[in-house]
Amino acid sequence: MQLIETIAPLRAALYDYRRKGETIGVVPTMGYLHDGHLALVERAKAECDRVVVTVFVNPTQFGPSEDFAAYPRDRERDLAMLERLAVDVVFAPTVEEMYPRPGQTTVSVKPLGDILIGTVRPGHFSGVATVVSKLFHIVQPDRAYFGEKDYQQLAVIRRMVADLDMPLTIVGVPTVREPDGLAMSSRNVRLTPEARAAAKVLSRALGEGERLIGAGEADPQVVLETMRGMITAEPLAELRSLDLADAETLEAVERVEARPVVLLVTAAFGGVLLIDERVAHPIAELNETEPGGER
Structure with missing residues (x-):
């Protein structure tokens, strides 16, 4: 398993896979992995030749009063879990790598991103769409895997991919739950x-x-x-x-x-x-x- 923290060497590694005709699946995550994330990885491994998992807590999808600083992080634990699943590449960039300068370009999916949960968390889905768009451009996957628990997020990403003619397939994976029914998060x-x-x-x-x-x-x-x-x-x-x-x-x-x-x-x-x-x-x-x- 390769751990890559910057964009240029990631693109070089993925170029080698692509040159061999291998398909690439990506599983975008914010880390602190659980069995729900691992179900996405297992689905990706079953359907793609190579699997990239991204681990990045994206600040632009958190509102001013939300829990960006408190969001749980445990990189070593995440890496150990992914190594057991024989993931090919983990891309774990810093905030500075993903946002090296104040951004002037964002992706907004309207009105889909402004309704429902979007009314409770204004700007949240624009932050999600922007970072996912960046990850898709960096990785250039054939397939991308998301959990259905974040149902509106999945709908927003599907619409973004369709509207912008991005050449990949979005795969939704059913919610994984604890024995008592609580959705894993x-x-x-x-x-x-x-x-x-x-x-x-x-x-x-x-x-x-x-x-x-x-x-x-x-x-x-x-x-x-x-x-x-x-x-x-x-x-x-x-x-x-x-x-x-x-x-x-x-x-x-x-x-x-x-x-x-x-x-x-x-x-x-x-x-x-x-x-x-x-x-x-x-x-x-x-x-x-x-x-x-x-x-």
């Missing part, structure tokens, strides 16, 4: 035992929303109010956003009918911001009428 390590126990309410609420939709509930407000009640009943939960949207476009829906929808939640527990998602599939009702005029 690098931020989970910052939860106190009490907050960690309370955070399970997110998965329970998402499960109840999915159940209601699967049982035929078509009114988004009924689903959202049921979920809201469950989350706000937890004293340690500070609900920031809760949305039900079309699973493909992320647009609001007036009725849950034949198309799948996504449930998105953002909440803080003891000051630690967590996000989670669940795609729900409604039951398509039959419109046939039985003899006698009754269904």
